[in-house]
Amino acid sequence: MARERGLDGLERILENVTTADQPTDPAAALLRAAADGDADAVAVALRAGADIESRDEHDRTALLLAATYDHVAVAELLVAMGADPDALDDRHDTPWLVTGVTGSVAMLEALLPANPDLTIRNRYGGLSPIPASERGHVDYVRRVVRTGIDLNHVNDLGWTALLEAIILGDGGAAHQEIVRILLAAGADPGIADGDGVTPLQHAEQRGYDEMVALLRR
Template sequence: MTTTSAGALPVPDDELLRAAEAGDADGVAAALRSGADIEARDANRRTALLLAATHDRVAVARLLVEKGASADAVDDRQDTPWLVTGVTGSVAMLEALLPAKPDLTIRNRYGGVSVIPASERGHVDYVRRVVQTGIDVNHVNDLGWTALLEAVILGDGGPRHQEIVRILLEAGADPAIGDKDGVTALDHARAKGYAEMSSILTQANPAEARPN
């Protein structure tokens, strides 16, 4: 990325970033024709594709991916276009980014991959789709939590998080993995009084069926 004197972006780069954030696909195309750097970054190190992903500008994302934008560009918060989809839960954006072959192992600032925040936030459709990509459903973040653990610990125990627990288990999530203290998802569900979630987890791991 080049900058002008005073650290400002060149005009085409600035126009590219503004258009991407606004969802203006025509403006993005015009900026690229004017010589904008497709990987230009704003003051927070966000690329046009990351801005598009953050604001769910799917048409813009498709255009940028077609032009070769990276789904792995990391900003100053350790986010990438791909990682952001786990926060927003946008399946449409996930699909738009897949042709860019995102690195599914890149970690966010908490050491997690995209399925973890999606599980915490109750993004059922996203979790259902992302587990089909080959993402590691047993990845452990810096807190010592898997997606399954986050769905229980930070979820509300309701239907959305129950469904996410089912999806994760069917995708190969290991219910025997405990947190840093060895406390499993079932232990946490019981402690929170999540009866339905406890039942789902008990069926997945009969060895834990008898409470302590």
């Protein structure tokens, strides 16, 4: 498979693995290597027969572990070998959804070739731009708005990414920039929360003057 996909470095690793090098529990070795960020050990575990979709006690796959700990090289290898970017764990996270929490643009880029399902929701009913907007991940939001993901998605709390940037943000420069990016990308400032309070009203209530100015344009 590595040869067919032109993965020369991985092919060399797999060809040089001896029986003595192979782990006795390939699945456990795969998951451990993914969590540790050891791409060579991941390759060895796969060569030893590990199922690429093996799961740990929390139903996390190797790709989800790589995404969680931001091990981009491991994720690139696993994606190249066909790992599922949509595998859900027991917290209803996927490798893709995790990027909205970590804010890793490099991981986002590593996962996009696997064509992740951008409509899968996390345990709060949200898509990846929502936690990213809450946490102030400016670069991530700037990149994710170009994927075609639904920026007006409303989570189970009744909040969009725009609302979370205002309600759960600190009103500072990072969250101001996120509001600017979301609006420029087509986020609807007229979508109110479950109580009918709009993004503009939330910004006004909090004294976030810069956001107010952006929302009034």
